[in-house]
Each structure stands twice: as C-alpha cells, then as structure tokens.
Amino acid sequence: MRPFSKSLAVQIFVGTIQRLPQSARPSGIYKTRVNMPVYLNINGFEGDQQADLRVHGGPDKAVQLYPVAHYAALIKRFPELLGKLAPGAIGENISCPDLNEQEVHIGDLWQLGEALLQITQPRSPCSKIDEKLDCKGVAAYIAQSSKTGWYFRVLEPGMVTAENRLVLVESGNEHYRLCSILSLMQQNESAAIGALQRCLMAPGIADNLRLKIEQKIVHLNRASTGTP
Template identity: 30%
Template sequence: MRQIVSIQVGQVKSYLMHGEQAGEKTWKTAFDKRPVATPVIVARSGVDGDAQADRKHHGGPDKAVLMYANKHYGAWTQEFVHLDLGPGGFGENLTVEGMTEESVCVGDVYRIGHLVVEVSQPRIPCWKISERWREATLTDRVRATGWTGWYVRVREPGVISAHDGIELIDRPYPKLNVSTLNGVLFHRVEKSPALLQQLQQCDALAEGWRQAIPELRA
C-alpha cells in the first residue's frame, strides 16, 4: 500500500566543509530536513516551512517536493552502519512506503488527501549528499544503486499528514519509470533514438531534462 511514512522540512544553515583541503570553507544547505508535526500545507511552491539554499538547482515548480522510498533505508543502514540514516536522510520532504524508482513513472499523478502531485523527474544526486553525511562514497553509491528519489510538481495544493494513503490516479507514460531515466543519465540504459524521442515528447518531464535531450544524444 502506498502511503506517507513521514514529512520533513529544513531551513538554510551554514556548515564547515570537511576533508583535508576544506580549511575554514563553509557551505549553505537546507538538506538537513527533520520530521514535522502534521498535518501540513503543501502549496505549489512546496511544503510549508521548507526552504532551499540553491534556488538554481533546487525548488521551483518542477522540483516542488522531493519524495524518497522508505524501503531503501534498510539497505543503507546495513551498508553505512556508522551513519544515522532514516527518513529525511536524503533531503526528502516525503518518505513513502510502497513506491520505488522502479514503480514510479514520470507523469504519474497521485492524490494524497486533497493534494494532487505529478512526477516530474528523478532527483540528480550531487556532492551535497556526501558532504551532509561526511561520507565520501555516499553520493557515488546513490548513483550506482539508482536510489535517487524523485521530484513532483504540485497540481492541486492541499493538506497532508503522515500515514496518508497515496492514490495513483493517472499514468500516461508507463514505460518511463524513474529507474529508466536514471539509467539514461548514468549510462546504464541504451540511449536509443526511440527512447530519447519518448523523453522529448513527454510533456510531464521537467523542462530542464527535455532541453538536455540533444546532449544525451551525444
């Protein structure tokens, strides 16, 4: 059964970079997201009380809310026993049960209470995952596993709570699951002309991805 496990928000904070070459350099992020009491309001801009430090690469209509599969945390905690990984650990707003990158497709429309969201793209893992946890290999492991999470845009704002059910109400692109897009991005799936054409014609795919199709053809 698809449902919300927990809801997280974060505020922009400054941190010291780690590593031998970091010195006194700092970086800003709202990656450290913590569970909040529910119910919470989700507007078109995202979850009430949430923030992004880098508005160029995070936030905006196509990246309003980040979702992540609770299922993955079991494997992560076994591999990285020294890290306190749990809901919100990968910077997600919604930790969800019954959904993974294999079972979620771009363009999927889900109803959560009165909220309606549409899957727009995979989350592209960057250096901040490793920096947040001070674990140099973690970002590469996210890329290798494909356990990236996915972004949704808000089609109808609403109020949600932990343990709300998640109902699939439309799936216009059943062949374009998040795992396939990750495979294209990380060179694990053949970038056939037919697949790239499907991506180009997928109206639900985030504009940034569609603009990058010519580069993916290279």
C-alpha cells in the same frame, strides 16, 4: 493511461536553511518530520526552504520523495553510516516504505491530502549529502545505483496532514518508467537514442530532465558518427 487505486503511508519532512558542518555552506538538506497539518503550494511545503535556488526548489522540484528501502542499501555499502541514516536524512520531503523507481513513471499523478502532485524527474544527488553525513561517495553511489528518488510538481495546492496517504490517481506510459529513464541516461550506445526520444514526450517532464535527455541524444549521435 489508466486509473489506479494504490494508497501508501508516508511521512512528511520540512526544514529551514542551516550551515553544513565543514564548508559552512547554507543548505536546506536538514529536515524534521511534520506531525501537524501543513500547506503544500506550487513551490513546496510551507516552511520548507532551499538555499541554492539555481539547482534546488522551484515548481518542477517542489516536493522530493525518497524510498525508505534505499537506506538499507546505503548502510550496506557504507557501514559507517549506521545510526546516521533514517527517513529524512538526505533531505527528502516525503518518505515512503512501499514505493521505488521501478514502480513510478514521469507524469504519474498522485493525491496527497488536498494536493495533486505529478512526478517530473529523478533527483540528482549532490555533494552536500556527503558533507552532511561526513562520508565521501554517498552521492555518487546514489546516482550510479539509480537509487535517486524523485521530484513532484504541485498541480493543485492544498492542506496535508500526517494521516494523509499518497494515492495514485493516474499512471504514466511504460516508456516513461523512472528506472528505465535512469538506465537510458547511463547508456553509451546509439541504440538508446530512439528510447530517449520517446522519453521527451512524457507528460509533465521537467525542463531540466528534457534538457539532459536532449544533450544525451546529441552526445550519442556524435559518438555514432564520429563527429567531435
């Protein structure tokens, strides 16, 4: 690993639990931009809530970032979403116009205000995105196109202000580049097994991602040997 000095402007979003419009399921996908200092602890920004703690929230998914540039691709694919999509629209806590999955790695360390963050895993988009936007297929497109965004773990809690920038402290190994991991998880050839095994060694990798990679390796091994 080697130190970098990349510094990026961001917007911060938090939200309380609300009901989705069709199913009335509770969800924390509704976020509002924060323009005042907010404390960031190991479970996320103060005041930010998640409804289903089985799949959302917790230390490995404390903070979610979604690249702003992906919204243009979403609108191109789903023109009916014009006017509905803007930073914060799909439940992210951090919006950044100058960062994407090609530029980050599992294990990267970032400073935001007083808090130190570590990238742990990509986001797995769910059907609540479709329901909030009243548009079927959005979550599937996000997953298939690898425009997922990612989660951070909070290694050191602290205050964050609207003026704070996201600063890269330490970058991970090229084997752990997020776009590469997303691509490997979509492959069905046994040749991907070695690369997937290397991914398991990524520092700070979330338990959930580790499990998914291990399951993928088992599946590829069985497919290559014809084992049911």
